[in-house]
Amino acid sequence: MPAGAPRIFVSHLSGVAVFDPAGDQVGRVRDLVVMLRMGQRPPRLLGLVVELATRRRIFLPMTRVTAIQSGQVITTGVLNVRRFEQRPTERLVFGELLDRRVTLTETGEEVTVLDLSVHQLPARREWEIDRVFVRKGRKGSAFRRAKGEALTVEWTAVTGFSLEEQGQGAENLLATFEQLRPADLANVLHHLSPKRRAEVAAALDDDRLADVLEELPEDDQIEILGKLKEERAADVLEAMDPDDAADLLGELPTDEQERLLSLMQPGDAADMRRLMSYEDRTAGGLMTTEPIVLRPDATVADALARVRNPDLSPALAAQVYVCRPPDETPTGKYLGTVHFQRLLREPPPSLVSSILDNDLQPLDPDADLPAIAGFFATYDMVAAPVVDEAGSLLGAVTVDDVLDHMLPEDWRETEFHLAEEEVASDGS
Known part of the structure; x- marks a missing residue:
């Protein structure tokens, strides 16, 4: 949806057909996946849960949605058909946010969420929930429809959705560092305990984790990849730049390489095998297979x-x-x-x-x-x-x-330690 386009209420997306660029229907929208953020910041829309003709439900990232118009969703045509699994930091709009009781900040009155609207941020490929359609009065039931004034308010005008400031869950840490560049988030991960690092990595979406992995030292990459389920590890490798993914695969035992390659899309696996066939530190070993x-x-x-x-x-x-x-x-x-x-x-x-x-x-x-x-x-x-x-x-x-x-092989570790020393000196 181009910048400046009108907002879309999520109720209008339920059951909407999803098409590829050739006009062939690939499925229907069954839910929306958002990530809540601390304070009053609007949630980020991560993607759609799409049900294929086979009844399998998959995740379609918003980065692969080219248009939402005339009661249909158009995609880039690239679909990952692995079954959708909700992650700790994710919330389902239809399943968890609608029909929820929240509080109007100004009056303290409890209201029921009937609908939410989403819009695309100007000049960016990010989508956010910006407004909430609510009804005042007591919550209705299956046998009695609730009565009361209905109104649309800004996201910041209600409470009851956002993350709690306290708590030690991975989603709170992710919300805190959401705006960091991949290299800076990699620095954060590098200095976490192995347990905490695994929790945060598991909660990141595939594209974000792929970007962060590319900025981490080799030992951290191998550790994180080894703690992911094999299907998820294959998805993350596919999301990485091909040359970086091939370098990481090349550090794994041969049997593990083959298992992960067998789980990848055939085209991506072929690119990896081709890159891994070249010697390290040659043009063939350094190149990406995805230029324009x-x-x-x-x-x-x-x-x-x-x-x-x-x-x-x-x-x-x-x-x-x-x-x-x-x-x-x-x-x-x-x-x-x-x-x-x-x-x-x-x-x-x-x-x-x-x-x-x-x-x-x-x-x-x-x-x-x-x-x-x-x-x-x-x-x-x-x-x-x-x-x-x-x-x-x-x-x-x-x-x-x-x-x-x-650069020296340990340059990433050196940079991370220098950054840590600078922070320590600034705080002294």
Whole structure:
């Protein structure tokens, strides 16, 4: 739903059909999943519980919802069909929040929750509950309908939903650190006890945990992954950047690798196996298999739309790679690169094939770390294509991956300890 679109009352979403981009129905909405926050902050809408034709209920993250309109939900088409399991920090809107008794802050009067409205935050991919539709008077029953004035109030105008300030549950800790960047939350996790770290990791959603794992030292990654159920561990690996997930898998025993790979989506597992086949500290071992790939007949407007994807890192969004079909790595013939700045200077209808930078030689998958670093330094690049002998694009290496492997192996632990010392000195 675009910024500025009207709010949606959740009662209107019950049973609504869910479609993929091709217009095929994949299921129906059965509930909404939210995360409550401390104080009066509105809850964040995490996703939808969707019931498939097989009666299985799955979780659809809001990041994979492209539109809610005309009584239907449109998705990106990427679905994880594993059965939905509610986590400690999650609340079901239909199952737990509606028909609940809460208190109006201004008058202290108890009211019954009839409905809630959600809206998408401007210029962000986050959704929140913002208003509550309530009825005054005593709660009704199956045999007697309650009477009383109905009104819509802001979320902050009622109490009885939000988390308690006291308590030691993982959800309170998560609510406290919700706004932290993944690297900062990783620092918090690193200094928790193993038991507490496992509790918080179990309560994080897959995408958030994946982002945090990528910022943790190897020992912490292995410890956390080992305490997750195998199906959940596979989901989290799928949510990680492919190169980071492959590095983590490579540190596990062979039998454990195979079990996790067998639980992953076939395409994701194939990418992992391909990355793990290359030597460490080579372009093939460092690359991600998910760069932006476009066909020669794509336009500048198409390229800019792909670059705007907020899930892309700045380095991956800095350029697009033009190849003959197929559009996913490994591709057909690699034709060249188009840099983001060039896209900004060209008319939107122009074809990307007309503005290619094909002067630079791409990286060979066997290129070693010094050669890769030299390439980045010489040409002031933040990402570089990796192409095999047949001319197919295999992936792209980004500057952050190069830095990760050029720094000392314990650099994350060192940074965490330095941050801790700075906090201690500031408080003294």
